[in-house]
Amino acid sequence: MNRERNRFLSAYALLVYAFLFAPIVVLIVFSFNDSKRTFVWKGFTTEWYAKLLANDDLLAAVGVTVQVAIVAVIFSTVIGSLLGVGLARLRFRGRGSTETLLLLPMVTPEIVMGLSLLLFFVALFDSRGSFAQLSVAHITFCISFVAVTVRSRAAGMNPHLEEAARDLGASALGAFRYVTLPLIMPGIVAGALLALSLSIDDYVVSTFNAGIGNTTLPLYIYSAIKFGVSPEINAISTIVVAFTALAILFAWRVGTFRGEDRQASEDAEPTAG
């Protein structure tokens, strides 16, 4: 590999990284800009952040978002982890079709999932949106992502460890509880964090299933954007970005992203996030 090409390629990669981060940097910088109208720098202010705290609609939206996210993360992590472990470690009938069922929600356009759930709830429960409906929708699109993440972790695990525990007299459940579960825990935590970020971010599915009185943060932000660009939206967005960054830092600390666990990361699929 000659040096010239190396340098050219590196510069190109650097440019793409800049492209990936520039919009987010611009967003954050202008949340501190002392001008309501223009996006030319006029001086530093934290005025827009102070305004957020006085915005009751916004705070209510944050409340709904957190409640839905808690329900969605708990249910999808339990159900999805079981599916992930089952697919990686157990043999059962209908494996192939279960595999397909797992992949389908991930390749179905969100808008289709959103409107199909709306039709379903209207037809069976005459409900055009409620907290329960919104929660069911969020759980549904999170399950597959949790399952894929947990499965890749469980598949990278040495199966002999569990067999050794069984040989030493542990029950099937005991071997799972004390050997398998701790080993796949990073996968479960990563899956839960992925579910958390999907739930907090979701706009498309929510817009069909929230109904009245269940405005989540993305729904609030969307209507604010449609009303017009403003530094207040930048301030909300900056807080969301900061929160997400913290979650990633936490996931990194848990070790799921780190190179130390080489085998697991090599087996991990690109969709595992």
Added chain:
Amino acid sequence: MLTKGRGTIVVLPAVVWLAIFFLLPLAFILVVSLGSRDELGRIVLDRPSLDNYRRAFNPDYLPTLVNALRYALLTTVASLLIGYPVAYWISHYGGHRKALLLVLVMLPFWTSYLIRTYAWMIILRDNGVVNGLLRAIGLTSEPIILLNTDFSVVLGMTYGFLPFAILPIYVSIDRLDDNLVAAARDLYASGRSAFLHVTLPLSMPGIIAASLLTFIPAIGDFVTPDLLGGAQQTTIAKVIQERFLDGRDWPFGSALGFILIAVTMVGTLIALRRVRREIVGE
């Protein structure tokens, strides 16, 4: 290893959940798409017909499907062209920082799609960052129209889905045996022809997976055309959203939704046939 019966119990909750809340609702789309509305706007299902589909392919609505396909294809091609060299670079020059470089690619993806799209509105609009800069250095006096164009829609989508292109390509390049390239060079292949005849074909599964992972979200995306596009940039997903949330013509919206599923499935099947081994690991 647990017994067969237990295996079924473990996966059963997820299978039942997805059957009820994912598969069954999909069937509802098909049923409603065959229905119509009476004078009061209520949905009538007792005389199933294909009228909604006929309407979907008439000159009023066909362009929205064509538009969506065009944006999705342009986004896929742009993502591959931008993403492939980066994936190659991470794999060959990333050294011990590969994991970090990959996390950096994924970081923007973890940030809300809505917020990232909004960021482009700030940058591209008439009194936005780009036009502000151009005016400040005296290159233009009138703003250049960047927002609400085909360009802004494809740019927004490419930005949004680029990580989905880079990761699978990286995996397939990184998995590739370097000795094969070395062997090609030993047999007097030039650097370029070793790349064209060894590296590129062997990374094809990654390229196909990347195409799939950008095409699918792009074709069903209505956030980007809605926020970064104007009246000219209508897509099928945007029409579906309007029919459901404003127009209340659910049977027609369902027909468009079903068409969207069909297009997505055809695309997936074509790609999956070639890449199944790569994604499922069989």
